[in-house]
Amino acid sequence: MAGKIVLCRCEDVTLSDLEHSVSRGYRDIEEVKRYTGFGTGPCQGKECLAVVALQLARITQQHPSAIPPFTSRPPLAPTPLKLLAKDPGAHRFADETDEGED
């Protein structure tokens, strides 16, 4: 291993990746998320959002309270398609009613 300080293990985002992103001008938490990919893996930021946000406050010399979280998006945990498929809220298209599905 090569001495990397890893902030987001899902997407292999390091502290130097964060610094690089800020140096390129991507410094809002949403921009940093998109440029580095942090928070977009299987944990969706559970392990890294707070860590990255606190480092970002330090690097950009802002008070932590000035840093918002990135948008919270469902599902909050990886959810198998099979559990959702029979939800009563699903829209039914014409080809389903024709076939007389349940």
Added chain:
Amino acid sequence: MRLSGSSVRAYADESIAAASIACGSRVLSRSLKYHRPRTFFCFEGHCSGCLVRLGGVPNLRACQSPCTPGAEVEGQNAFPSAEIDLLGAVDFLFSRGMDHHTLMTGSSVLNKLANKVVRQLSGLGKLPTHAAAELPEVGRFDVDVCVIGGGPAGLAAASTTARAGRRTVLVDDQLRPGGSMRTDPRVGRALAEHYGAETVRTGVAVLARSTAIGFFPEDDGGVLAVSAPDRLYRIYARHWIWATGGYVVNLPFPDNDRPGVLAARAVGRLLVDHGILAGERVCIVETPAMEQDVTALAQALTGAGADVTRVPLADVVGTRGRGWITAIDTKRGKLDCDLVAVAATPAPASEGARQQGCSVVLDEHAGGFKIVTDDAGRTSTANVWACGDVTGYQGPAAAAADGARVGANVVEAG
């Protein structure tokens, strides 16, 4: 069960992760970009360290999957195996990091090659081998109070509202409710089980191994979708209490993701809840805020026979080991160890409450984005409450008291 082709004996109801670590199995997969070795870190189903292929289905969390006889567990994303992965060379080739956005854009020949290589390297886990056996129907709860999180705060809040006659459902994503009580030697497993039993006795409907996956505003008043292992539930409630606690996080030091670096709370959980001493020579890397928690953990580990060294984060300069960790480098020299426990303030699990519009604020002492509440535990959204570590790190005893107090306030509010 079978792990990467070898037979492993395990206790029923033990998690695959606990069984694996007890039998000395280590690296489970490789990371996406640099192919760094990956394995257990949090032991509470939130990180991506222990994703394995189980029964032909990719990317399941070993720490939240109970052992079953004959279970086939396989590592992922490595050639020829997770322990020895030839693509690990990527980590050294790009030792100073890689900006994949500008990688190999110099010529179209190189760029075509980059596109091909990156596609083949991408992804974690292969497609399932078969179609899902069934598509389950969706369940539904209509209640007065929905408590999200079955740790000390959530269990206390739920039993308080249920005792006052409120129809209450509690959603907990762990194998067994109890949350941080199962990880803290000052509290212990017995108290977790007592609280859990008390919650059931007061009439709370407890959904274990169930995760609140999102709050959707589309139905009148909104619906909370919860995924259980076997089905989805729609939950409708008059009051919502977020008691989701905090996520364990890593601390920033070089090679902090080496296998064998575990969350201190995971090390505590293995000892307190599973009776497993995960290392004989344990280094605890800590921040000043966690001093009391670390003292309790260190005593418990020492009592169980481990040799424990405490190292402030500021002193750590690196880690060593081929595969599993063998030492950390500090400003005062090399420390041999077979386990590193990282004690950082847990990050409030506030993202679900944020979907209900609750205000949060980034606060270093709270560990991350804490839910903002008034003295009664009200959030900025009507009928939405919060208690325990999700409002800022408190520890299990204080969280339980907070949960009981906020539960009483919810009862009083109607």
Added chain:
Amino acid sequence: MQGANEDEEDESRADVSGEIRLPATLEGRTGNVPEKAEIAIVGGGVIGLSIAYHLARRGLTDVVVLERGYLAEGASGRNGGGVRQQWSTEINIRLMQESVELCRRFAVDLGVNVWFRQGGYLFLARNAKETARLEKNIALQNRCGVHTRMLEPKAALDIVPELDLTGIVAASYNPSDGILFPWPFLWGYARQAAAHGVRIFTQTPVGGLEPQASGGYLVHTPRGAVRARRVINACGAWSPRLAELIGVQVPTWPIRHEICSSEPLKPFLRPMVSELSSGLYCSQSMRGEIVGGVSLPGHGSTYRMGSTLEFLATYARRLVRLMPVLGDIKILRQWAGPYDQSPDGNPILGAAPGHPDFFLACGFVGHGFMMAPIIGKLYAEWLTGGTPHEIFVRSPLARFADGSGAHHEKEDFNIG
């Protein structure tokens, strides 16, 4: 169209190694907009940035881009990255042939990877009416030189073995359609435009447009006002709001479209797959995620971009039905973005009637992203003195008032 030799480097590509940063940093959080500019582009989405980049390449660098949020905040950062030539009108087919070529060259021309992958688009029909629609489109596409072909259902299985063919009666497939990763597309345009001298301001909403006696507008922002000789409205679904500032009615409306992404899997799915009956579509991104959506009828005009359980459930239901092996695949994240819906499904381009210095680049109905490379290029050619391409002649705002657009065919092959 640029030279066919793909190994030839674009000589106008500026060296951006290391030093050139995004203008947000260059301008600083409190930096002011310049006092004047030849062109102010409002909207830092892919359309606005593509126009800015192509203007700069043609030497018109006195350009400011005013983005109210961050780059990729709007629909440009929220789409599925599909790039196809399977359309129902000749002009869209021909434009997209050129766009595909520009996408193919993008990484090398602009120095940023967009992971453009030509895995094809596979459309699936479940009844005779849908089949007829595909056949009619294919005839037109073939006349234009796009090699789309009809497939028997079994042949579709050769391309995507995971399909459940029950109820599928026909398919159309064009191997040269593709997908890309949307975000770096914007960064590539922004970096190159900035390197050529364009100034891009993020977090800079436009609050007022004050017409000037000598022509042009004083464009008011929290960073001060810029006197622009011409203003281009590239605000996507928010275009009517900008136009309202000078009393121009743009008859488009925002339609929320939802989309989601799965856990990353090793590569298995080559083309974008789409089913006409439900508007279901999905493809596998360069990161291995299955990214896709489905049509949800009847939600009307809204700027609300929240996610719904209805979408998640509908997508799951249709996707598991079409590809049962995905039943245990897990969804990681869902989000939404607005289509800028125009009354006839075609874009609105060119100066607004009676406002010769106010240009429109909107109404792209969900395919603005894939159109942006060619539209930006053609727009820049026109604004720097070139002859307007046919698309500008047939897409004026005036067509809705005077009926002049009635003789043009309507694009009806929008999905998602």
